Amino acid sequence: MRHHLILRVITKLLIGSIMLFALYVQFHGDYSPGGGFQAGVIMAVAFIIYGVVFSLDEAQRVLPPWVVHKMAALGVLIYAATGVYSLFVGYGFLDYTALSPDYPEKGQHYGILLVELGVGVTVTGVMVTIYYAFTSRTPIMDDEAW
């Protein structure tokens, strides 16, 4: 039952750095190429590669499907809540100036960080959901047939 030893070891080494890279892309999105979409996909890759190598059940023990579904919705809420906050403070919807009225340019930074965080969470959730949806169908070939 110990197949693909090299794959397993390398995957375990990779997952950490993939996640770290995802966070880097996430939080450097406003300075350099990147942002929520890219970071979300990279973060999802960490879970997907775990699922590919260690089986779907293992992946779903780490990240159960119901959590993933909530993540997809939660990200949208984070995004919207940022806008609603600015709306309550008396600015337009998603007017980031509201986050720091005295230093508008800082407000823009905070705003884009929060919004991209929402995007990242949603994209991670959606990517993993799609992966779960496709792989949880009955396999055509089982693991032993390799």
Place this chain on the structure above:
Amino acid sequence: MATETVLHTALTLVDQLPALQILVSFIAAPLIVVLGSRRLAWPIAFAASALSLVIAAILLSQVLDGSIISYRMGGWAPPLGIEYRVDAANAFVLFLVAAISTVVLPYARTSFSKEISTRHHTAFYAAYLLCFSGLLGVTITGDAFNVFVFLEVSSLSTYVLIAQGAERDKRALTAAYDYLIMGTVGATFFVIGIGFLYMATGTLNLADIADRIAEQGSNRTIRAAFAFIVVGIGLKVAMYPLHRWLPNAYTYAPSAVTAFLAATATKVAVYVMLRFIFSVFQPNFLFEFNTLEFIILPFALIAMFACSFVAIFQSDFKMMLAFSSVAQIGYILLGISFLTETGVTAAVAHLFNHGITKATLFMAVGAYVFTANGSYYDTIQGLGRRMPLTSAAVVVGGLSLIGVPGTAGFISKWVLVQGALEKGWWPVAILIVASSLLAVIYVWRVIEVLYMRPTPENCEVREAPMSMVVPMWIAALACIYFGLNTDLTLSAAQTAAQGLMSGSAGMR
């Protein structure tokens, strides 16, 4: 570091209404999923929908005198930023969409409980709200690309909603898939058209595009953009040769979804078409004039006859209504193709009147599906006395569909005939009346099935629950009310038509 204080006047709640119009339902949708409670899903959806209706009513009352509300998303001024722009034309459509949704949701609760398994309910209401806010977004936005984005939000959730009918009939899956393919082709054409417009004008703000097109006149890029946009939106409208997705999608979707979509989705697409044909492109361009007179007008006439004929020979009540919808869209497109103020008034009025009429009828079909488990004529025969309230609503809706005086359908057809006579198009006016006679036939068939045929032996069908009958009758009474009191519909439709017809000037 800039330390100067930036003066800012806080926006009041009323200023924020254009944003709140879509935000309420757009936030409620993920909220339902995050809470994940089956008991809370419906109350949240209903509260969001009712709140949207209140906002739409306030917005409509503000713009009925012909004024315009402009809202800057994210505080970026148009034409660079995304602008939300409310005028009489789209406030009217916003009101229609929100009103239909608020009436349909109480009905949907009972109807879904039988048609959709409970474990899908939370996700279902979330998809419903996304579809709802997508439709509102398409209507309210003043940015061409934003129209596309919201069109996709509403379309993608619509495919999900239609596919939910698979629990009752597996054909819902192929219907949803057909619509997915056709809808995606339509959206692609639409976005290609917007790409051409952006190439020609360098801007995405609708009012700004209109100004620049007026400056530079017609050229090949703009003509190509026009063609792509008309075909793309034509698919969403179910314009005659592009309508094949509609009958199956409406027939196999869950009843409440059909009632909601039939009354709103195609109507919103018609609004987008009106906006592009009359405000963004100049109605006095020769190519546009030709398109309307030699393409849209004949196809509208064919739709009125061909689809009414097909509707006559259906054996399924729901399928019959779906084909009748395509025929009725023919009337709306006919009004547009007149290129006169009366014609557009008729189109906008029929958009509203047909919306409430079809909502009534599809809700009645849903009641038969609920009690008798089907909408085939064989299944519902003789139910007129068993389900008196539902069947009476069918009669009211049917009369409005034909255009009998005293119902909403009459008003818009009357204005339409007036428009045809104004242009001196006598044959068209006669064709409008003639196609209404076809509507008499297909409506009579249903009434005959319901009232004249004997009720089958050992039939245990009883009247549908009140939660379904009451919303149905609210829509049915609206059909009568708007047939007798035309102040709101016609004056709003006229203000809308004036705004639309004045080209780019109407967007300022």
